[in-house]
Amino acid sequence: MAVDRLNLIFAALADPTRRAILARLAVGETSVTELAKPFKMSLPGISKHLKVLERAGLIARGREAQWRPCRLKAGTLKEVADWVEQYRRCWEESFERPK
Amino acid sequence: MAVDRLNLIFAALADPTRRAILARLAVGETSVTELAKPFKMSLPGISKHLKVLERAGLIARGREAQWRPCRLKAGTLKEVADWVEQYRRCWEESFERPK
Numbered sequence: 078m079a080v081d082r083l084n085l086i087f088a089a090l091a092d093p094t095r096r097a098i099l100a101r102l103a104v105g106e107t108s109v110t111e112l113a114k115p116f117k118m119s120l121p122g123i124s125k126h127l128k129v130l131e132r133a134g135l136i137a138r139g140r141e142a143q144w145r146p147c148r149l150k151a152g153t154l155k156e157v158a159d160w161v162e163q164y165r166r167c168w169e170e171s172f173e174r175p176k
Numbered sequence: 177m178a179v180d181r182l183n184l185i186f187a188a189l190a191d192p193t194r195r196a197i198l199a200r201l202a203v204g205e206t207s208v209t210e211l212a213k214p215f216k217m218s219l220p221g222i223s224k225h226l227k228v229l230e231r232a233g234l235i236a237r238g239r240e241a242q243w244r245p246c247r248l249k250a251g252t253l254k255e256v257a258d259w260v261e262q263y264r265r266c267w268e269e270s271f272e273r274p275k
Contacts, residue, residue, distance in 0.1 A: 080192045087190035093179045103266050151266035158260045158267075165257070167202050167250035 082134070083160060086153060089133035094118070095126050099149060102136060106148035181233070182259065185252060188232035193217070194225050198248060201235060205247035 089095055094116055101112060113123040127147060130136040134153045139146040188194055193215055200211060212222040226246060229235040233252045238245040 083195070084190050084192060087186050091183050091186035091190060093183060096182070099263075103263060149263075149266055151263055151270045154260055154263040155267040158257065158264070161253055161257045161260065164198075164202060164248075164250055164253040167248055168254040168257075171250045 083156075085133040086135065086157060089129050089135055090157070092126070092129075095130055095135075098123075098126060098130065098147075099135060099154075102147060102149035103151075106139075106146040108144055108146055112147060182255075184232040185234065185256060188228050188234055189256070191225070191228075194229055194234075197222075197225060197229060197246075198234060198253075201246060201248035202250075205238075205245040207243055207245055211246060 097116070098112055101107065101115070109120060109123055109127065112127075113120055116123065127136065127138070131138060134150055136147050137150050139148075196215070197211060200206065200214070208219060208222055208226065211226075212219055215222065226235065226237070230237060233249055235246050236249050238247075
């Protein structure tokens, strides 16, 4: 995977609102208005977070004029899982090692 | 896990030099001087990255006066793996779904 892409993905995940948006979208696609509700955040505020997530490839937005549903692009999270998986041996060894 | 901690971890991972430092430390602990070599970076430059990694709990540094070896704290990467694992169902479903 391109280095820049991982930079964008991790930077996008470094914010609790953006992680909460992903958790909401894991349940199913929804509109920006619905997404904004639990966060007590303005639509422009949420839209800014959505742009960061979209640029990182973590969400996609529909092209329908009135209702542009957001949906999770879970394949990008699999890329995070694949990246971190290379360290599995390290944490398994560190847990086995006596303190 | 505390929300702030995940913020620090993901922010620390959003940089290619810091990810490369983790990859080097996965091989074994080493000194800052050794770590700096492949990056053509000044010691203060590398030290700045190490501070970010240390604050996120991704590395630890020895307390020996002359040689302060850096080592990977792989358990923190397991926390990333655990976080992303909650989305496994989503990416498995998205790969099964016809395009």
